[in-house]
Amino acid sequence: MRLGTCVRRLRHQAFRTSMDIEIGEGALSGECRDSATPAQAATRPGRSIGQRHLSTSASATYKAQKKFVEILSESAMSTQLTASLTDIPLQTLYRLLQPITVHSTSSHPIFSNWGKTYHCTPLAVFEPESEFQCELVLELARREGKVVKAVGVGHSPSDLACTNEYMLRTTKLNRLLEVNAEKRYVVAQGGITLHDLHAQLAQHGLAMMNVGSISDQTLAGIVTTATHGSGITYGVMSTHALGLNLLLADGSRVFCSRNERPDLFIASICGLGATGLILSVQLEVEPAFRLKEIQESMSFDEFMHRYDQLVYSAQHVRFWWFPSSDTVRCSYSDRSKEPKNPAGSWWWHTFWGYHVTQLFLFFARYFLFLNTWISHYTCWLISSRTVGVDDGHSIFNVDCRYPQHTTEWAVPYRKSQACLREIRTWLEEESMDPNGIRPHVPVEIRFSAPDDIWLSPSNGQRTCWIGIVQYKPYGFNVPYRRYFGGYETIVARHQGRPHWAKAHQLQPDALRKLYPRFDDFIQVIEDVDPNGMFRNEYIQRHIFGMPVSGRIFKSRPA
Ligand SMILES: Cc1cc2nc3c(=O)[nH]c(=O)nc-3n(C[C@H](O)[C@H](O)[C@H](O)COP(=O)(O)OP(=O)(O)OC[C@H]3O[C@@H](n4cnc5c(N)ncnc54)[C@H](O)[C@@H]3O)c2cc1C
Numbered sequence: 001m002r003l004g005t006c007v008r009r010l011r012h013q014a015f016r017t018s019m020d021i022e023i024g025e026g027a028l029s030g031e032c033r034d035s036a037t038p039a040q041a042a043t044r045p046g047r048s049i050g051q052r053h054l055s056t057s058a059s060a061t062y063k064a065q066k067k068f069v070e071i072l073s074e075s076a077m078s079t080q081l082t083a084s085l086t087d088i089p090l091q092t093l094y095r096l097l098q099p100i101t102v103h104s105t106s107s108h109p110i111f112s113n114w115g116k117t118y119h120c121t122p123l124a125v126f127e128p129e130s131e132f133q134c135e136l137v138l139e140l141a142r143r144e145g146k147v148v149k150a151v152g153v154g155h156s157p158s159d160l161a162c163t164n165e166y167m168l169r170t171t172k173l174n175r176l177l178e179v180n181a182e183k184r185y186v187v188a189q190g191g192i193t194l195h196d197l198h199a200q201l202a203q204h205g206l207a208m209m210n211v212g213s214i215s216d217q218t219l220a221g222i223v224t225t226a227t228h229g230s231g232i233t234y235g236v237m238s239t240h241a242l243g244l245n246l247l248l249a250d251g252s253r254v255f256c257s258r259n260e261r262p263d264l265f266i267a268s269i270c271g272l273g274a275t276g277l278i279l280s281v282q283l284e285v286e287p288a289f290r291l292k293e294i295q296e297s298m299s300f301d302e303f304m305h306r307y308d309q310l311v312y313s314a315q316h317v318r319f320w321w322f323p324s325s326d327t328v329r330c331s332y333s334d335r336s337k338e339p340k341n342p343a344g345s346w347w348w349h350t351f352w353g354y355h356v357t358q359l360f361l362f363f364a365r366y367f368l369f370l371n372t373w374i375s376h377y378t379c380w381l382i383s384s385r386t387v388g389v390d391d392g393h394s395i396f397n398v399d400c401r402y403p404q405h406t407t408e409w410a411v412p413y414r415k416s417q418a419c420l421r422e423i424r425t426w427l428e429e430e431s432m433d434p435n436g437i438r439p440h441v442p443v444e445i446r447f448s449a450p451d452d453i454w455l456s457p458s459n460g461q462r463t464c465w466i467g468i469v470q471y472k473p474y475g476f477n478v479p480y481r482r483y484f485g486g487y488e489t490i491v492a493r494h495q496g497r498p499h500w501a502k503a504h505q506l507q508p509d510a511l512r513k514l515y516p517r518f519d520d521f522i523q524v525i526e527d528v529d530p531n532g533m534f535r536n537e538y539i540q541r542h543i544f545g546m547p548v549s550g551r552i553f554k555s556r557p558a
Contacts, residue, residue: 085139085251093143096136100127102169111154111167114216116403116475117503118159118553122149122167129172131279134247137168138277141533142251149536150273152191152218156225157406158503159553160272163536168277170218176200177280185242186285190220190278198393207288210234210316211396213444220278225501226270226456228465229396230318230446232311232413236458238269239451243282246275249529253279267524270455272500274525274539291316291395292336293343295329296385300424303328307417311447316396320442321420323427324375329382329442333395343388349399353381358402361440361473371438372431378441401471405480407487407503408467409496410457413447416464419494420445423466426486437483440470454517457497465499466491508545 088096102110102125112119123146128134141148149163152170170191178187181204188197194208194215201207210229217227223244228236243257244265254276256265268275294314303310303319311317314332321328357378364370388395411419423443430436444467448458457463468487470480488504497514498504512518522543529535537553540546551557 085135088139090143093136093140097126097133097140100129100133100137101125102127111151111162113157113159113161114153114155114403115157115405116472117157117405118162119555120159120162120164120167120553122163123165125167125169127169127172131173131247131253134168134173134277134279135251137166138247138249138251138533141166142249145531146533147536148277148533150190150220150277150534152221153193153216155214155217155221156501157404158501158538159550160225160501160538161536162538162553165536170220170277173279174218179204179206181206184285184287185282187243187280187282188219189280190223191218193218194222194393198391201285202288202391205288206285207392208237209240209284209286210237211393212237213396213398213400215393215397219281219283220273223269223278223281224271224273225499226453226458227501228446228448228458229316230448230465231316232447232462233449234316235449235451236270236453236456238453238456239449240284241269241281242284244268245279245281247277247279249276249531249533257282263520263524264528266452266454267521270453270500271521272455272539272543274534274543275528276534289335289392290338290340290389291333291392292338292387292389293331293333293395294385294387295331295343295382297327297329297379297383300326300328303330304417304421311413317447319445321445322375322379322441323424323439323443324372324431324441325379327379329379335392336389338389340391341387341389342394343386348381353378354399354401358471358473361402361471361478362476364438365473365476365478368438371440375441403472403475404469405472405478405484406467406469407484408444408465408499409488409491409504410448410463410465410499411491411494411496413462413464415494416445416466419464419466419491419496422490422494423487426490430486437486439468439483440478443468454521455500455515457499459515459517466496467499503550504542505550506542508543511542 110121110125126137128137138148147163147165148168149161149166150168150170151161154161171193173189173191174193174196176186176188176192176197180186186201186206194211194217197219198208198215210231212222212227212229221227222237223241226236226238243255246254246256246264246268248254254261254264256262256268258265264275268278300321310330314334316333318331319328357374360370360374360377364374427437427439431438444465446465448463448465450461450463451458453459468483470478470483472478495514498506508518525543535544537548541548541550549557
């Protein structure tokens with residue numbers, strides 16, 4: 001039997017049974033007797049999409065629909081399926097989505113970002129295990145006129161991944177699909193975490209070329225936000241994306257790269273998820289390598305004096321600055337053939353560095369001056385020169401400690417020394433004031449090479465990233481707005497561009513001045529997603545200038 005015939009027959013059966021069980025499609029699409037939309041029903045405790053409509057008399061139909069699912073699922077021919085998807089009765093669609101719908105079991109928000117700084121309660125959260133199921137989610141959203149926001153592991157320290165409508169969690173789309181060691185690329189699904197990717201690449205003697213402070217994120221998450229590591233000759237990680245398989249808002253799947261649909265590609269590799277759902281990424285890799293890292297501390301003045309020389313002294317250079325202690329911890333890493341010899345010990349890093357420091361930070365919520373002592377203490381803990389050799393990703397990654405408020409801006413390299421000096425002067429003034437800011441430490445300083453990605457903060461310029469943090473010891477909140485406000489004023493004066501994954505307040509007018517291709521980016525979104533399926537609140541606010549509060553997903557929205 002041809003697929004089309006089979007689908008038609010089953011569709012007919014499915015329609016009949018929906019009438020048998022008294023509730024037709026209209027009831028499911030907003031005309032339900034208790035006036036709840038299916039999405040609301042899905043998020044109610046103990047409820048699920050379609051569940052309340054499934055009576056025992058429906059079991060015969062259910063079998064038919066199950067068959068329908070099997071037939072559709074077995075076929076991976078997307079063009080044929082796209083045509084069929086639009087014909088699926090709405091009730092059948094709900095049932096198809098039921099197994100991948102995560103149900104809310106309490107009145108608490110069902111999504112919080114890693115930093116526990118933004119929370120949301122989407123109408124429904126879907127966890128697809130196949131690309132076909134992603135198509136179904138988009139089909140439902142299209143019919144209901146809902147936004148779909150893809151989310152990886154929610155590590156963005158802003159509301160970038162939040163939505164009040166449909167959330168599509170990608171973490172079960174996590175397979176390595178292709179390895180080409182000779183041409184040095186792999187293809188992996190967008191939801192694979194970097195930890196998993198490192199492990200699987202290692203089996204093939206390969207590794208990612210540059211990694212940031214952690215490897216918890218998903219591959220698509222780092223690509224869409226231009227996540228960066230450090231190294232003045234290394235681009236942000238999006239520069240290692242060679243091609244993308246996207247599922248667009250109209251249900252079509254497309255491949256894009258620098259040669260095929262280049263505008264869509266360049267827009268998507270720092271596209272904040274607004275161009276489409278990234279199904280898989282073709283990623284440039286290199287033979288597995290170890291890094292030898294040397295760490296040493298020096299005064300801020302010496303750091304400034306030797307700045308250029310230090311930044312260029314190794315492949316991957318980064319600094320952690322402790323303003324209250326006037327000290328900079330420097331890290332220089334180069335590829336090495338030496339045997340593994342990791343530096344540090346559990347006792348030092350975990351007991352003193354993590355647990356004791358967290359206790360101090362907790363007390364510092366009440367006694368502000370303690371923050372200065374914590375800075376001296378942590379500076380002392382890491383004061384000696386260390387040398388360590390380990391797998392590249394183990395050296396790149398650091399302990400990011402506790403849930404936190406954090407922000408980071410990219411300043412043109414040529415302006416970075418002046419910017420750092422200005423931050424220092426400001427914090428010195430604050431330290432003289434008994435009620436002044438006592439920042440948590442360290443300030444993280446990293447670098448990346450110029451690129452041509454429209455929304456990359458490194459677009460067209462060598463970049464110095466300056467990141468600040470206020471930890472939330474044991475999850476308790478700490479003041480941060482005054483510190484972040486003062487910092488943002490200074491970095492903005494030095495033509496800084498905010499990290500897209502981190503909270504900021506820039507509107508389209510300001511962003512347009514910072515990004516010469518900003519309007520080209522908008523044009524691509526308008527072309528591939530004219531109805532705004534992928535425009536969550538963050539995109540509406542920052543890209544389209546809609547009046548959506550930046551605190552909409554805060555515990556205290558005011
Ligand atoms: C502790 C910590 C350390 C960090 N270190 C660094 C660092 O060193 N350098 C740096 O630059 N950043 C860093 N970040 C930021 C982090 O890399 C980014 O926020 C990254 O996007 C998180 O990935 P994720 O999988 O959690 O994505 P999410 O936060 O879940 O989503 C981020 C964006 O990606 C989009 N997205 C996710 N999957 C898809 C998909 N399949 N298709 C389309 N869009 C998708 C989402 O829609 C959203 O717009 C850090 C964050 C934390 C919390």
